[in-house]
Amino acid sequence: MFKKFSFFNRAFLKNALSLILSHKLFFNDGHIPPKNHKIPNHFFGLSLTIEDLIEDPIGVVEMCRQHKIQDVTLLIPSNRIGEFSPTFMDDLMGHDIKFNLKLVLVDQEDIYLQWRELLDLTLLGYQKHIASIEIEMISFSQEALHAFLNIWAMTFNMARLKKIKVAGPSIPSFSPFFNDMVFKLLKDKYQLPDIHTINLTNEMDKEPELIYSNFLIPMLGKFFKFNLIKKLALIQRIAESFNIKTIYVAIELKRHEITSYTLRAISLLIACGRLTKLYLPYRNAEGVLFLVDRMEGMTYMGALFNDMPFEIHHFKNDKEQMHAIWARDDKTLNPESFYHIEDIYAAKIYDSHGDIIDFTQFKITDTPIYLVWRSMDPIIFIDTPKVLDFNATNIIALS
Incomplete structure (x- = not known):
């Protein structure tokens, strides 16, 4: 039943049970996007990999210019920190671009000193161009959680010193129950993020409208009618209960292609009314750019x-x-x-x-x-x- 969560313990189960029994899971038609809300200006951003920045910097600049994109996330896998250079930002800096540095903790290697050195270099020369620093954890093990909290504490302290916002935890498997637990841990340390970030990459392998039958435990999702829209509504409630009012979502590519599920999910994310920003992949993004050009500032009238x-x-x-x-x-x-x-x-x-x-x-x-x-x-x-x-x-x- 609980294979997905290798860190399962009494504290987590107690926390999950308290969330299940709280009012937060109950919505009136929460699985349906709410009507009559405006899509924010500058709603869309780009997720850029190290390959994008090395292989096609001119293409990145041109895409941002043509489609009036002013926010980019720079993905830095923890096993490739040495390949990232702050100078990757040079080509984009003349176009009023805001940068989010995103460290992706792909394993439990000790990258503490490497990451601190990269932050020191980046903030030394590019501080005024950095809008936020983000830490993403990609697994649910106790070791991964420990590594995340260690890196988070150092990053949080540096960001506060430099007056830069902190974002996270951006967990790709997207479990509200796990997010709630992480927020409680960070609140106890006085290290809550300014921005809650979510990585929906793993959600692109199924129909985004699907009602989840197994939501933490079998049949819970079907009972509460949890689909992508309602999970986002729950995430928003959880974040706001910790006084976090800004939510960014990122979609990255696993197969180097935009599928029909991806496009359907993007339309639903635009419609859901829960997000401040949506970061989209740079590669193979023709259909995505059609939506970028049209949707900002539109009002979602409803399904x-x-x-x-x-x-x-x-x-x-x-x-x-x-x-x-x-x-x-x-x-x-x-x-x-x-x-x-x-x-x-x-x-x-x-x-x-x-x-x-x-x-x-x-x-x-x-x-x-x-x-x-x-x-x-x-x-x-x-x-x-x-x-x-x-x-x-x-x-x-x-x-």
């Missing part, structure tokens, strides 16, 4: 259907409105089951890469597509899709 085998999410600003659409469970759906044909004709239709496609090529599959209309256009939407073989034929107008 048009809930608890269905498809997703339609409505975004709007003063100039245009957009539906992000996809099916689940490898289905292919006919758009005329959802939209009147005149509204399909009136839309600009974009595929998952952000390229315009003809309405004759338009099918709803498990890969997101995007329909864009003028903001003033009233879209008459079929309230009960024919594809689901419901009897009712109510129609609602979206404006």
Whole structure:
């Protein structure tokens, strides 16, 4: 049952039980993104690896310039500290870029002195360009937790001395129960982060809309209807209970490709209303950049259907409105089951890469597509899709 957590002990179980019994797990429809909230300006940032900075610094600069990206995270694996140079930032510094230095604790090697030396060098010449310093732990062992707390204490003290924000713990396996425990440990040491960071890379291997059946223990997730959206809502509640009000999320690539699950997750993360920033991968990011260019400053109007085998999410600003659409469970759906044909004709239709496609090529599959209309256009939407073989034929107008 508890294979995922090699550090399981009485203290953790007691802490997890207190969280389960608290009010924090109870939400009204918490698995559904809340309506009518604005996506923040400068919401998107880039996650940059050492390879990105070495192999394509000009491409990184150009991407930031073209897409008005002002926040980047520089990933530094603990077993590659010697390969990172503060001068990697030189090319980006003339473009009003904010840097987050992110140490990823990939093993339990003693890198204390190496990391301190790198921080000393970086803060000596680049301090005014560093917005935050982040520590990420990637496993749930007692040894990993001990190594994290040791590095965290030193980093926290240096950052406070230099008046730089501290971020973490950015655990890729994304367990609210573990995050809650880590926050309590850090609170006891007066070392709570300014920014809570989450790494969702491991979440990209499954459908992001999926209700988790095994959430800490079997059937708990299904009972509480925990999916990605509700886990983020719980994370926000936990962070705010420790007076941490800023949450950054990062998605990095495991297979050097953006999958349909990744794009669907990004749309849901934009819609969820819980995040301050979303850091996206630099490589193979064509479809991601389409969203970066369009979504900042838009208002998320809501999901048009809930608890269905498809997703339609409505975004709007003063100039245009957009539906992000996809099916689940490898289905292919006919758009005329959802939209009147005149509204399909009136839309600009974009595929998952952000390229315009003809309405004759338009099918709803498990890969997101995007329909864009003028903001003033009233879209008459079929309230009960024919594809689901419901009897009712109510129609609602979206404006």
